[in-house]
Amino acid sequence: MFAYILRRLLYAIPILVGVNLLTFALFFVVNTPDDMARLQLGAKHVTPEAIERWKVEHGYDKPLLLNTRATGSAQLTDTLFFQRSAAMFAFQFGKGDDGRDIGNEIRARMGPSLAIALPVFVIGLLVNITFALLMVFFRATYLDLWGVVLCVVLMSISGLFYIIAGQYFIAKLWNLLPISGYAGGIHGLKFILLPVLVSVVAGIGSGSRWYRTIFLEEIGKDYVRTARAKGLSEIRVLFRHVLKNGMIPILTGAVVVLPLLFMGSLITESFFGIPGLGSYTIDAIQAQDFSVVRAMVFLGSFLYIVGLILTDISYSWVDPRVRLQ
Amino acid sequence: MNLDAFHFVPVLLWTDALIFMLLIVALATVWWIRRHAHLRAPWAAVARRPMAMGAALVLAVFVIIGLLDSLHYRERLDDSPPDRPQYSVEVLSVFDALASRLRTQQEKTYSAPLAMHLYAKEFTERDGATVRDYPRLKYGGAHLKQADEYISDIVRRVFVGLLQGLAGSLLLFGLLASWQARHRQMKVGSWLSAWGTGHLGWPGRTVVIVLALVLMLGAVMARLAAGYHVFGTDKVGQDVFYISLKSIRTGLVIGTLTTLVTLPLAIVLGIAAGYFRGWVDDVIQYIYTVLNSIPGVLLIAAAVLIVQVAIEAHPDLFDTSAARADVRLLALCIIMGVTSWTSLARLLRGESLKLRTLDYVEAARAFGVSHARIISRHIFPNVFHLVLIAIVLDFSGLVLAEAVLSYVGVGVDPSMYSWGNMINGARLELAREPVVWWQLGAAFVFMFALVLAANLFADGVRDAFDPRLEERR
Numbered sequence: 001m002f003a004y005i006l007r008r009l010l011y012a013i014p015i016l017v018g019v020n021l022l023t024f025a026l027f028f029v030v031n032t033p034d035d036m037a038r039l040q041l042g043a044k045h046v047t048p049e050a051i052e053r054w055k056v057e058h059g060y061d062k063p064l065l066l067n068t069r070a071t072g073s074a075q076l077t078d079t080l081f082f083q084r085s086a087a088m089f090a091f092q093f094g095k096g097d098d099g100r101d102i103g104n105e106i107r108a109r110m111g112p113s114l115a116i117a118l119p120v121f122v123i124g125l126l127v128n129i130t131f132a133l134l135m136v137f138f139r140a141t142y143l144d145l146w147g148v149v150l151c152v153v154l155m156s157i158s159g160l161f162y163i164i165a166g167q168y169f170i171a172k173l174w175n176l177l178p179i180s181g182y183a184g185g186i187h188g189l190k191f192i193l194l195p196v197l198v199s200v201v202a203g204i205g206s207g208s209r210w211y212r213t214i215f216l217e218e219i220g221k222d223y224v225r226t227a228r229a230k231g232l233s234e235i236r237v238l239f240r241h242v243l244k245n246g247m248i249p250i251l252t253g254a255v256v257v258l259p260l261l262f263m264g265s266l267i268t269e270s271f272f273g274i275p276g277l278g279s280y281t282i283d284a285i286q287a288q289d290f291s292v293v294r295a296m297v298f299l300g301s302f303l304y305i306v307g308l309i310l311t312d313i314s315y316s317w318v319d320p321r322v323r324l325q
Numbered sequence: 326m327n328l329d330a331f332h333f334v335p336v337l338l339w340t341d342a343l344i345f346m347l348l349i350v351a352l353a354t355v356w357w358i359r360r361h362a363h364l365r366a367p368w369a370a371v372a373r374r375p376m377a378m379g380a381a382l383v384l385a386v387f388v389i390i391g392l393l394d395s396l397h398y399r400e401r402l403d404d405s406p407p408d409r410p411q412y413s414v415e416v417l418s419v420f421d422a423l424a425s426r427l428r429t430q431q432e433k434t435y436s437a438p439l440a441m442h443l444y445a446k447e448f449t450e451r452d453g454a455t456v457r458d459y460p461r462l463k464y465g466g467a468h469l470k471q472a473d474e475y476i477s478d479i480v481r482r483v484f485v486g487l488l489q490g491l492a493g494s495l496l497l498f499g500l501l502a503s504w505q506a507r508h509r510q511m512k513v514g515s516w517l518s519a520w521g522t523g524h525l526g527w528p529g530r531t532v533v534i535v536l537a538l539v540l541m542l543g544a545v546m547a548r549l550a551a552g553y554h555v556f557g558t559d560k561v562g563q564d565v566f567y568i569s570l571k572s573i574r575t576g577l578v579i580g581t582l583t584t585l586v587t588l589p590l591a592i593v594l595g596i597a598a599g600y601f602r603g604w605v606d607d608v609i610q611y612i613y614t615v616l617n618s619i620p621g622v623l624l625i626a627a628a629v630l631i632v633q634v635a636i637e638a639h640p641d642l643f644d645t646s647a648a649r650a651d652v653r654l655l656a657l658c659i660i661m662g663v664t665s666w667t668s669l670a671r672l673l674r675g676e677s678l679k680l681r682t683l684d685y686v687e688a689a690r691a692f693g694v695s696h697a698r699i700i701s702r703h704i705f706p707n708v709f710h711l712v713l714i715a716i717v718l719d720f721s722g723l724v725l726a727e728a729v730l731s732y733v734g735v736g737v738d739p740s741m742y743s744w745g746n747m748i749n750g751a752r753l754e755l756a757r758e759p760v761v762w763w764q765l766g767a768a769f770v771f772m773f774a775l776v777l778a779a780n781l782f783a784d785g786v787r788d789a790f791d792p793r794l795e796e797r798r
Contacts, residue, residue: 014611015611015614015615015618018611018612018615019615019619022615022616022619023619023627026627026628026631027627027631035634152777152780152781152784153777155721155780156721156773156776156777156780157769157773157776158725158728158729158748158769158772158773158776159725159729160728160732160748160752161769161773164748164752164755164765167755168755168760172755260620263620266622266733267729267732267733281623282733285623285626285630285733285735286734288630293623293626293627296620296623297619297620297623297624297627300618300619300620300623301615301618301619301620304617304618304620305618
């Protein structure tokens with residue numbers, strides 16, 4: 001098991017290097033440090049010396065991929081790409097354009113992101129499974145049919161609509177909860193309720209329909225027929241057999257996104273003014289702060305790979321037939 | 326061809342060209358499928374589903390509007406000399422020409438749906454004194470002399486529209502009945518009774534009812550739009566109904582052209598990985614794990630920012646702002662396509678892995694059939710249903726994604742009509758008193774109609790094509 005995890009972590013390195021190369025190509029080759037300097041300095045102050053000075057100040061005064069003036073391995077290591085990427089692997093993200101340390105920002109903003117994402121994940125899972133089980137219990141009746149139609153209708157509504165409608169009706173018109181904002185601790189609860197509620201409702205359509213298909217697939221299997229033949233009640237069959245086995249694909253599907261919860265949700269956080277990583281990213285995109293965006297891309301990829309490894313481990317854990325080697 | 330004789334010059338934007346190419350491919354595919362019984366069978370199953378057929382009809386309305394809006398041209402300026410004609414920088418479409426009233430009847434600023442008065446108060450001269458009041462609109466309800474005619478005028482328009490729609494659908498229904506009766510060599514009466522009891526073999530009742538509803542809705546809208554702004558006007562006084570209709574094309578382009586980019590990548594790489602295995606598989610798996618591991622929005626945002634920089638650096642490449650916006654739309658489609666082929670490729674890889682071990686593929690290989698031939702004759706036809714299901718399922722997701730991306734600021738060009746831009750421009754106006762809700766409302770209603778129709782149609786297609794679902798039934 002330990003050897004397996006170690007090997008998977010080693011496999012992750014080339015993938016992260018690939019991610020870095022891709023984002024580096026996107027950000028630096030097309031938008032060179034000279035362009036960045038010109039953008040930051042503004043049209044007035046652009047002189048070749050000023051650009052050089054800006055590049056030295058911000059650490060961009062190296063060749064991009066290959067340093068022809070250096071010798072030996074320094075040809076590859078004394079470059080912008082290597083310096084920037086190697087620092088990433090040590091989780092040293094440097095400073096954003098506003099001069100703040102990105103690593104500190106990430107640590108500070110993880111909490112608010114999780115405060116929204118974790119409840120959404122857990123409550124969403126419970127609500128969706130409940131709806132899916134209800135539809136499966138009444139399968140092949142009109143209740144099931146209309147349940148599916150309702151799911152499709154809910155799925156067809158834009159996620160932005162749920163947020164805007166929730167903010168308008170619940171917060172503005174009925175004054176039940178604050179429109180946006182955030183506070184730590186127990187006082188923060190009133191700020192968290194609305195985004196969580198909106199996100200859970202927005203996810204019901206696709207989530208419960210997906211789980212319904214999973215449960216329906218289980219219900220056609222032989223062990224269910226055996227259980228019925230033993231004379232078990234339908235409720236017992238559903239909860240003791242179908243639910244348990246259906247949880248295997250559901251849980252393993254959920255494990256992939258578990259680490260990514262740290263990243264928060266771009267849209268929800270920016271609408272509700274949550275100072276999490278999602279709103280951090282969206283601000284960086286809008287301000288074209290490439291060092292922040294790169295850091296977030298790296299973090300996201302890293303968490304995704306962690307999620308993949310966790311999925312494999314959880315497979316072998318919930319299903320003893322699967323062995324890791 | 327000498328175009329000087331005309332009063333316009335046709336404009337073929339990049340997305341127009343691709344849309345019409347797609348249309349030709351689609352028509353060719355339909356023709357191909359009609360000739361092969363085994364391909365026809367699942368589509369016949371789709372055609373038997375009332376929900377899918379009703380949705381297809383609604384989709385067809387959207388597609389027709391989108392296609393009309395893709396035939397672009399530029400008008401000749403009236404004062405330009407005949408020997409050296411000059412053309413307007415404004416790119417119009419056939420749809421614009423049909424809806425020219427909606428396009429040109431511009432008010433000063435916001436006005437509510439079906440309103441006669443402007444949203445904001447203004448100082449106006451009345452009877453020699455200056456009063457501050459809501460001024461009458463220039464076009465909306467301008468034909469009414471007195472305000473008390475308003476209600477009766479609206480009711481009359483709705484009523485006339487309903488009657489026209491009903492008459493139109495009855496006429497169409499009559500034509501359908503007589504054509505079908507002759508086609509099947511039965512009496513019109515017996516066809517009607519088969520239709521009424523639902524024994525046609527296709528969901529005739531649903532189709533006719535949906536058709537009647539669509540026609541009535543269209544007629545009512547047309548009646549109302551002739552005298553009012555049905556969905557009000559936006560900040561600069563433009564008709565929101567017109568903007569919503571124009572946005573249909575943007576939504577359709579994103580939903581279809583993105584898939585067009587996805588398909589070759591997903592099919593070639595997915596099948597190659599599954600069929601050849603070995604190092605080919607390793608390389609392709611590496612590529613898609615890398616792409617997959619980058620959060621989608623971030624990758625799209627990065628690429629769009631770069632395209633934006635590139636477009637701004639070369640303003641001389643585009644002769645009109647429409648051409649610039651169009652290239653950005655195309656770039657968005659390509660970027661979304663490049664970032665979203667991975668899930669389909671993984672699916673195709675898994676299926677090809679299974680297929681390559683089947684006896685008939687082994688036999689073909691033993692006979693020395695080339696790889697290209699095995700893939701095109703044996704592998705591809707057997708994974709095609711997965712491709713088709715992916716196309717129809719992805720469409721609605723892409724339409725919804727456009728709104729989110731435009732909100733983030735990395736969607737379509739801000740000058741382009743799209744539901745995402747409508748939502749983005751209107752969402753801050755909710756804080757106003759009284760609330761400006763009609764822009765948001767119109768965008769969400771149109772988006773919902775298109776996405777719901779697409780989802781219901783996709784469900785029908787999936788149920789008909791997915792062999793796993795077949796076994797369960």
